[in-house]
Amino acid sequence: TQLLEQSPQFLSIQEGENLTVYCNSSSVFSSLQWYRQEPGEGPVLLVTVVTGGEVKKLKRLTFQFGDARKDSSLHITAAQPGDTGLYLCAGAGSNYQLIWGAGTKLIIKP
Amino acid sequence: EAQVTQNPRYLITVTGKKLTVTCSQNMNHEYMSWYRQDPGLGLRQIYYSMNVEVTDKGDVPEGYKVSRKEKRNFPLILESPSPNQTSLYFCASSFQSRGDGNQPQHFGDGTRLSIL
Numbered sequence: 001t002q003l004l005e006q007s008p009q010f011l012s013i014q015e016g017e018n019l020t021v022y023c024n025s026s027s028v029f030s031s032l033q034w035y036r037q038e039p040g041e042g043p044v045l046l047v048t049v050v051t052g053g054e055v056k057k058l059k060r061l062t063f064q065f066g067d068a069r070k071d072s073s074l075h076i077t078a079a080q081p082g083d084t085g086l087y088l089c090a091g092a093g094s095n096y097q098l099i100w101g102a103g104t105k106l107i108i109k110p
Numbered sequence: 111e112a113q114v115t116q117n118p119r120y121l122i123t124v125t126g127k128k129l130t131v132t133c134s135q136n137m138n139h140e141y142m143s144w145y146r147q148d149p150g151l152g153l154r155q156i157y158y159s160m161n162v163e164v165t166d167k168g169d170v171p172e173g174y175k176v177s178r179k180e181k182r183n184f185p186l187i188l189e190s191p192s193p194n195q196t197s198l199y200f201c202a203s204s205f206q207s208r209g210d211g212n213q214p215q216h217f218g219d220g221t222r223l224s225i226l
Contacts, residue, residue: 009150031212033212033215040219040220041217041219041220042114042200042217042218042219043200043217044217045214045215048212048214050212090153092212096206097155097158097168098215100153100154102150102151102152
């Protein structure tokens with residue numbers, strides 16, 4: 001069974017600080033997606049990483065796929081209150097179904 | 111506007127009373143899926159459908175039924191709801207196929223279901 005462990009589960013920091021969220025697995029994924037979910041809404045895709053070692057940037061958000069395609073990280077620089085939300089990672093497994101992490105609830109305090 | 115529409119958004123009901131949550135997408139996606147979201151457990155897949163008349167069990171299918179008679183609709187049926195099915199439910203669709211798991215999933219806004 002493929003599992004995707006996401007950490008931390010909860011993070012509350014001050015505006016302007018940096019943070020990193022991790023998704024780790026012992027399994028190889030063909031790709032990994034990151035989503036953000038706000039209260040009362042469904043998850044919305046932020047980025048998909050496909051190649052081992054790939055780095056993608058979305059304004060202050062930096063996403064990295066591990067060289068072995070077993071792990072990924074999301075780094076936010078100078079966090080803003082608008083970054084508050086639930087961040088979810090999902091890896092495309094061996095049968096092309098998505099394996100979901102449990103999520104990181106992020107709160108950015110003004 | 112491209113979207114996935116779920117109804118109802120909120121439902122409080124009692125044990126044993128059959129209910130259906132509808133899901134419709136207007137993006138001509140072949141793949142549709144139902145998830146439940148519980149605190150600390152993330153998204154768990156209930157059922158998915160790769161195309162019309164093709165449905166498969168996800169990780170937590172017990173107590174649920176689905177059907178896919180048309181491409182755009184994928185209703186979730188609880189024949190005899192129980193309190194442990196109280197949860198937040200999401201429908202999603204994508205262009206995902208058996209050969210491509212890289213496609214993004216588009217989610218509805220969720221249905222909050224309470225079974226008393």
